[in-house]
Amino acid sequence: MFIGKIVKSDSHINYVCQIYGPREVEVEPSQADYAFGRFVRVAIRSNQNDDPDATLDFALGISQEPVTYAIGVIYDTILLNPAFGSLGPRLSNETQVELFSPDYISEKAVLIYVMVLGMMELGAPSSDATTVFSTMHGVPLLSLELGSEIETMTDEEVRAFHFFSDSASGPDSVTPYLHMGYLPHIIAQRNSLLPMVTLRIIDQLERLFPQNLSLLSIVKRNFAWRLKVETTG
Amino acid sequence: MIEQENTLPTSSPALRKPVGITKGPGETTHEYTFVSRDDAQVLKNGEYVYYELSDPDLSGVNGNRAPLRRVLGRVMKRVPLQLYPDTFLGEPEISPAQVAAMVGYNSLTNELFELHVAIMGYYDSVTGSFINPWIPPQSGKQIFLADDAMLAQILSRKQDRQPGSATIGSLLTRPPDTVPIVLSVKDVVSTHMAIIASTGAGKSYLASVIIEELMQPHNKACILIIDPHGEYGTLDQIANAPQFSEDGDGHGGGYRAQVRVYKPEQVKVRLSTLNMGDMRSLLPEMTEKQQYLLSRALRKVHEMKRGTPWGVADLKQAIKQVSKQKSDEDSEGADDSSTVHALTWRVEQRFEHSFTFDDTQHLDLAEIFKPGQCTVLQLNEIDERDQQVIVATLLRRLNQARMATERGQVHSGESYLPYPVFVVLEEAHHFAPGGTEVVSTSILKQVLAEGRKFGIGVGLISQRPGKLDADVLSQCQTQCIMRIVNEIDQKSVAAAIEGVGRDLLDNLPALSKGQVIVAGAAVNTPVICRVRARYTQHGGESKDAPDIWQQYFNRDNQESRRRSEAPLSNNKGFNLMR
Numbered sequence: 001m002f003i004g005k006i007v008k009s010d011s012h013i014n015y016v017c018q019i020y021g022p023r024e025v026e027v028e029p030s031q032a033d034y035a036f037g038r039f040v041r042v043a044i045r046s047n048q049n050d051d052p053d054a055t056l057d058f059a060l061g062i063s064q065e066p067v068t069y070a071i072g073v074i075y076d077t078i079l080l081n082p083a084f085g086s087l088g089p090r091l092s093n094e095t096q097v098e099l100f101s102p103d104y105i106s107e108k109a110v111l112i113y114v115m116v117l118g119m120m121e122l123g124a125p126s127s128d129a130t131t132v133f134s135t136m137h138g139v140p141l142l143s144l145e146l147g148s149e150i151e152t153m154t155d156e157e158v159r160a161f162h163f164f165s166d167s168a169s170g171p172d173s174v175t176p177y178l179h180m181g182y183l184p185h186i187i188a189q190r191n192s193l194l195p196m197v198t199l200r201i202i203d204q205l206e207r208l209f210p211q212n213l214s215l216l217s218i219v220k221r222n223f224a225w226r227l228k229v230e231t232t233g
Numbered sequence: 234m235i236e237q238e239n240t241l242p243t244s245s246p247a248l249r250k251p252v253g254i255t256k257g258p259g260e261t262t263h264e265y266t267f268v269s270r271d272d273a274q275v276l277k278n279g280e281y282v283y284y285e286l287s288d289p290d291l292s293g294v295n296g297n298r299a300p301l302r303r304v305l306g307r308v309m310k311r312v313p314l315q316l317y318p319d320t321f322l323g324e325p326e327i328s329p330a331q332v333a334a335m336v337g338y339n340s341l342t343n344e345l346f347e348l349h350v351a352i353m354g355y356y357d358s359v360t361g362s363f364i365n366p367w368i369p370p371q372s373g374k375q376i377f378l379a380d381d382a383m384l385a386q387i388l389s390r391k392q393d394r395q396p397g398s399a400t401i402g403s404l405l406t407r408p409p410d411t412v413p414i415v416l417s418v419k420d421v422v423s424t425h426m427a428i429i430a431s432t433g434a435g436k437s438y439l440a441s442v443i444i445e446e447l448m449q450p451h452n453k454a455c456i457l458i459i460d461p462h463g464e465y466g467t468l469d470q471i472a473n474a475p476q477f478s479e480d481g482d483g484h485g486g487g488y489r490a491q492v493r494v495y496k497p498e499q500v501k502v503r504l505s506t507l508n509m510g511d512m513r514s515l516l517p518e519m520t521e522k523q524q525y526l527l528s529r530a531l532r533k534v535h536e537m538k539r540g541t542p543w544g545v546a547d548l549k550q551a552i553k554q555v556s557k558q559k560s561d562e563d564s565e566g567a568d569d570s571s572t573v574h575a576l577t578w579r580v581e582q583r584f585e586h587s588f589t590f591d592d593t594q595h596l597d598l599a600e601i602f603k604p605g606q607c608t609v610l611q612l613n614e615i616d617e618r619d620q621q622v623i624v625a626t627l628l629r630r631l632n633q634a635r636m637a638t639e640r641g642q643v644h645s646g647e648s649y650l651p652y653p654v655f656v657v658l659e660e661a662h663h664f665a666p667g668g669t670e671v672v673s674t675s676i677l678k679q680v681l682a683e684g685r686k687f688g689i690g691v692g693l694i695s696q697r698p699g700k701l702d703a704d705v706l707s708q709c710q711t712q713c714i715m716r717i718v719n720e721i722d723q724k725s726v727a728a729a730i731e732g733v734g735r736d737l738l739d740n741l742p743a744l745s746k747g748q749v750i751v752a753g754a755a756v757n758t759p760v761i762c763r764v765r766a767r768y769t770q771h772g773g774e775s776k777d778a779p780d781i782w783q784q785y786f787n788r789d790n791q792e793s794r795r796r797s798e799a800p801l802s803n804n805k806g807f808n809l810m811r
Contacts, residue, residue: 137337166339181337214324218332222320 002149003029004112006042012116012143013185015042015072017150019110034074034112036193037200039153039161041069041120042144066133068121070140071153071161075197076113083107114150115189115197116140117182120161135164137181159208178205178212180219195227251375252276255284256347258369263352265306265369267376268314271346279740279761280308280406281379281388282350284370304366305379305387306350307758309736315345350376351736353758356387363758381411388760389415399446401439401713402764405748414762416443418452420754421711422655422690425681429698429706429726430715435747436694437464438771439713439764440657443692444468444607447655448490450479453605458657459624463613465659468492470769471607477768491606495596497614498588503595505534505542506626514672515622516579522569523576529555544592545584549577589619596627598634598647602654617663618672624664625673628656628680635687653688656680661693662700674702681708699725706730711753716744737761 002025008016019034034040092100119140123131153161165176180201186194202220206213253269253276269276276282285301317329333343354363384404391398393413399421404412421443430436440458447454448471458465469492471477477490509528513519519527530551534543537551556573584590601608610627612620634648643649658664664673680689693709695701699721706729714730717723727738730752737750737759744750744761752759784790 177331178335179337180335183336215327215331215335218321218324218327219336221323225320 001027001029001033001152003033003040003152004110004150006144006146006148006150007111008146009144010113013139014189015114015116015144017112017114019112021109033152034077034110036074036077037197037204038074039071039158039204040074040114040150041071041153041157042114042148042150044068044070044119044140044142044144045148066121066123068119070116070144071118071120072114072116073197073201074112075115075191075193078111078113080109080111081107112150115186115194116144117186118161120157122157132160132164135161135179137179138185155208158204162205163209178209178215180205183219195223198223199227249377249380252282252378253348253376255370255372255374255376257372259349263365263369264309264349265352266347266349268345268347269376270344271348275378276308276311276346276348277406278308278311279737281384282306282308282348282376283379283383284374284376286355286366286370302355302366303379303383304355304370305353305363307353307736308348309351310349312347312349313344314347315343317343356757361390361757381407384412388412388757390417390420390755390757391415394451396451398451399443400765401442401446401751402749402762405761405763409763410765414751414756414760416446416711416751416755418447418454418755421692422454422653423685423688424710424754425684425690425708426692426711426713426753426755427661427706427709428692428694428713428715429717429722430696430749431717431719431722432696433746434716434744435749435764436696436715437659438747438767439715439749440659440692440694441465441468441767441769441771442764444657445471445477445768448477448492448605448607450477450488453488453490454607455602455604455652455654456607456657457601457627457654458607458609459612459659459664460609461612461615461620461660461663463497463611465609466494466611467770468607468609469494474768488605491603492609493601493606494609495601495611497611500589500610500612500615500623501591501594501596502589502623502626503542504544504548504584504590504592505538506595506630507590507622508629510672510675511622511625514618516583517618519576519579520572522572523579526552526555526559526569526572526576527580529559542593545580546592548580548584552577552580589615589623598630598650602631602650602652604652621664621671621673624658625676628673628676631656631689632676632680632683632687635689639687653690655690655692657692657694659694661695661705662697665702665705666700667702674705678702678704678708681705698722698729701725703729709753711755712751714738714741714750714752715748716746717741 002020004017004019006015007018010016019029022028116139118135118137120135121133123133162179163176164179183198186198199220202216202223206216206220209216252271253267256266256268258264259266267282283303283305286304288300288302317333321329321332330343333339352365352369354365356362357364384407385392388404389398393400393415395415397418399416399418400413401416402414403410404414426443428436428440430439444456444458444465445468446452447456458468460466471490472492479488507515509531512527512531513524516523516527530548533555534547534551537543538547552573556569560569596610601610610623612623615623630648631650631654634643634650635654637643637648638650658677664671665677666674677691681691684691691709693701693705697719698706698717699719703725706725712726712730714726717726723738723741726741737752740750740761747764749762749764750759751762
């Protein structure tokens with residue numbers, strides 16, 4: 001489900017998105033859809049070819065081409081209200097404004113901060129079963145575009161994003177295993193909320209990968225100790 | 234090493250793979266450090282590595298590049314540079330590599346080490362020693378692992394199976410039998426050897442291996458073993474083992490090693506070979522008067538007999554004569570009769586019914602010392618004082634015989650011994666204890682100091698170097714040091730032995746049974762060696778007490794015991810009455 005669109009970026013991996021407000025989309029995103037620590041994806045239209053058919057197919061959602069998504073995580077939310085501060089008397093209250101001047105654009109908005117964690121190439125959106133062509137953790141090469149739409153991810157997709165086999169040569173390049181290759185670059189960012197996001201991510205992964213509990217517990221304990229014990233101790 | 238570069242195909246640069254890159258100078262002058270991943274786990278402590286150094290003195294000939302010298306060094310310390318964080322090790326069933334892979338590091342290698350190397354130098358085949366380049370390698374130089382062939386050639390002074398070689402085992406850091414450690418028999422025998430280890434570390438095993446080597450056809454040595462515990466009896470298998478014989482070349486030059494084992498009751502000391510010092514040790518706590526009388530009596534009996542053997546009766550006779558002579562001289566007339574009586578009684582009691590001391594018999598030097606013969610003197614069951622006297626008299630006679638023969642004073646007879654000998658002294662701390670002087674100390678010191686000139690080599694074996702006289706220990710130029718746990722003993726070894734590096738001695742408690750640090754004159758550089766298996770059976774093993782106790786209760790033994798302990802039927806009444 002689409003929850004918003006990119007309106008600004010702070011860096012190559014930090015994007016600010018505006019959540020769709022009332023009447024902007026058919027199904028208005030609920031607060032749970034853009035909760036703290038949720039995984040989201042943004043399609044990267046890398047090969048913007050000049051073929052008008054392909055563009056049309058894409059627009060209609062019947063394209064057979066695989067789509068590359070940037071995968072990110074929501075790590076901050078800001079409620080924007082430009083009207084705050086202008087507390088002077090108004091001639092009409094909010095309900096009246098809505099009723100009498102429907103063309104008045106509300107300037108209130110919910111902004112979310114998304115950090116890009118990696119990329120994923122998925123099969124055509126129309127096909128029933130999602131086929132994963134490739135997964136990559138780390139900084140994507142291409143930047144996202146302003147106005148790109150942000151989608152929530154299903155558990156299945158989150159699982160696919162974390163559990164894959166290395167494409168490059170490695171010790172076990174055939175057998176898939178749990179990856180959290182984005183952890184180092186999350187830690188490298190200076191943001192007080194990011195460690196908390198990491199814990200949230202681990203919580204989600206613990207639910208998705210019950211067989212890897214002990215592996216995750218190592219990272220989790222390490223983070224929990226540093227965040228909770230060392231900072232308060 | 235320069236020649237080797239051209240001759241050995243294994244040393245061609247294409248086949249070698251560097252194991253690391255030099256980082257820089259180490260903590261001390263003759264040390265450097267290099268960094269290695271060491272995936273193959275070959276850079277053990279004590280392993281040998283080298284770098285190449287072009288020699289400024291030797292310029293390239295005919296347009297070839299100047300030959301390279303291989304500067305050998307020994308790995309002393311291994312410091313990890315990059316390890317998994319502790320928190321990755323928190324879950325015993327999850328390997329840290331798995332955690333690392335999860336966070337995106339999935340490389341095969343993860344460890345990185347800094348290795349500290351003591352520079353030994355490049356081998357100079359002319360002088361047979363290592364020459365220090367006096368400069369650490371440049372940063373960035375490639376480090377190679379010394380190959381087996383190179384080490385076999387330069388660690389030992391002799392090559393395996395050469396005449397005058399004793400292969401005692403192989404280099405510990407390499408697979409068994411790839412790099413033989415070969416002692417130079419000439420240096421062992423002329424400048425003495427010490428084997429030092431805690432009990433159970435394999436002292437007598439190593440000594441037996443060395444003796445086996447000395448008895449082989451390429452050495453044909455002349456050995457005497459002083460064996461206070463009777464551990465070396467099994468060496469008599471040498472006489473039958475095929476390794477110790479050699480077919481003649483058609484001229485009747487065949488060889489077969491001989492072993493003679495003297496049981497304690499066969500070890501005899503002729504009374505006339507004892508001197509005053511021996512007497513003082515054998516008859517302790519003599520009064521001044523007794524000592525005076527005895528020394529005069531000894532002088533007299535020597536004068537009277539002039540080199541021919543004398544016995545207890547002669548000595549008693551001499552004591553009487555001397556005392557009479559003395560009382561004639563002193564008109565004062567102090568009565569010596571009680572002293573004479575006491576002394577005579579003591580001499581009688583000590584020597585008359587002694588197994589060891591005999592009027593006429595003693596060990597014939599020509600019989601116990603023969604090339605190609607190993608003689609074992611078993612001294613178990615003999616009192617420690619007597620053992621010291623036996624060793625002292627034997628060494629004294631041996632020393633006199635060798636001196637006289639070397640100086641050309643004798644050409645035949647009892648004290649003619651025209652070949653060098655090697656004496657192995659087990660439990661050497663009994664014969665030269667530190668702190669006190671016993672009867673064998675001075676002659677042992679003399680032999681160690683002068684033996685080189687006269688061809689008497691001594692192999693000392695001791696489990697308590699701390700109790701051994703420090704002078705005696707430091708005279709031994711070849712040292713075989715095995716596991717030593719006792720700290721006092723470790724210190725005394727370190728103090729007495731300069732030839733072994735401190736870093737090697739730190740390994741002493743870590744050595745296992747049958748592993749030995751060999752240093753000194755008989756090898757080119759100190760090495761840690763794995764002792765080879767013996768050809769003959771080992772005799773010095775500890776008793777398996779539980780096994781013997783078990784045997785006590787097996788059925789046959791119980792039966793026979795019941796039979797032997799059963800009271801005779803007609804003795805029943807007698808037993809009851811008791």
